[in-house]
Amino acid sequence: MLQLKVRNSLNLEGYTIIIPSICVGNAAQLACDLLIASKKMRRVGNLMHPALIPIFGPSAYQHDPQERVAACEIYECTANKLIVFQFRTPLISRHSQSLHNYIVELVRPAEKVVILSASFGFEKREIGTSPYEYCVSNSFRENHKTQLANVKWMEFKGNTVFGGGNGLQLYRLLEEKQVPVMLLFRYVLEGDNSTDATLIIRELNDLCSTFLQLEIEDKSIKLIVPVSWKLLFGNDVTSLIF
Template identity: 40%
Template sequence: MSEANIWNFKEDGDLSGYTLIVPSVAVGNIGQLACDLLISSLDMVKIASVYSPALIPVIGYDPYDLNSSKLASSCEIFKCAARNLVVLQMRAPLIYKHARLFLEDLAKKFKERNIKDIVILTSSFAHEKKHISTSPFRYLATDSSSFKSKVKAFNWLEHEAHDTELRIYGGGFASMFYEICGENSLPCLLLYKYCSEGNNIPDAYDMIQYLANLLPLFSEKSDLVSQLIQPVSWKLLFGRPPPKDIY
């Protein structure tokens, strides 16, 4: 299966000191929206495209530049050298029967490139939140994650396991990839938010604010929200308005 995955990197550089952010396609698509905000706001550069039987084929215009003649595909990788940040953006769910082998290959590729940390962003069904008055965010961190001491110092709430198997309902492939990172001795933090389907843009902003506590993503001299730039593709996030002719 790994031979069927095509990792078309434009550069072969080492990623020592870099953090990789991977969004899981999940309820509300909060992880993907948060990654969209990062890519657009940090003016990140595309360094790779990924092709795999595990990826549902998607192609379209560049979601970050209306004047670009380049196309976007199901899975692309972006880099911000100034922030030591790499983002793998997903635009379609994984095909379940191929998901594990694809994610194992993903872990292998970035381990070979000496990635420092991995952060998985996802979400879970709002009705799964058991303690109503608590924060909507939860986390999981491997012992080797450099963020583990920070999240404990911030008193973030850890994911509550109710059995031996890691389950994040509505969270897509996040739990599977977290376990794969552990199996490959990759430092990993999983961050998710309870939410419902709808306009999840505010949830994405919340997730970026949480991330900014862990990573030096933006200047501390000005308000974080003012530094976030929504991608142009968000103008059609809910499709075009209904044609006036139908009225």
């Protein structure tokens, strides 16, 4: 169920939707954190569904300190017609298909959907090639063929993105419904994946700068680190235990 804060419906016509897969290292979710913080996006609602483990906590972003986090949040930038989903819990597998179907119906009016994900680094088979792979629907390829021709990413031809969570499943459902959709993932290792998140956003901006509209300083993207990243690995170890 979609819960909105300030309106009765969510009009996604002409919008770009970015959805993170719940993947290895949480790299896609961290990338969405960076995007939300850097563009100071406004939370417009959240999803409630049996597939989502309910949570409630303090704000994740310094630009909106009065907000509280939930299992699935929706952020908007009206100026760029950009919507970002953010997941903060893993999915309950027996309900995940139902959630995917709901999300697909929700975002069908959008102009395009970008799913971000990651895969285990040791699954990369071709050394020396780009650490990114992607797959696109025919309609997305047609709309962005010039940009896609200039990227160095490899096109994914497999059947499974190992460590990629629910990204490929959601991509196939959207493709089936003829929604322009792209799945972009990076090969990563477990650990501190904040750097991977930064690199994912930079790569995506190279393709989609027209709707990301990230501020550029000295030919580099200006990204704002969310306040929630201060405790990515929990509190510091207290000296009292030594």
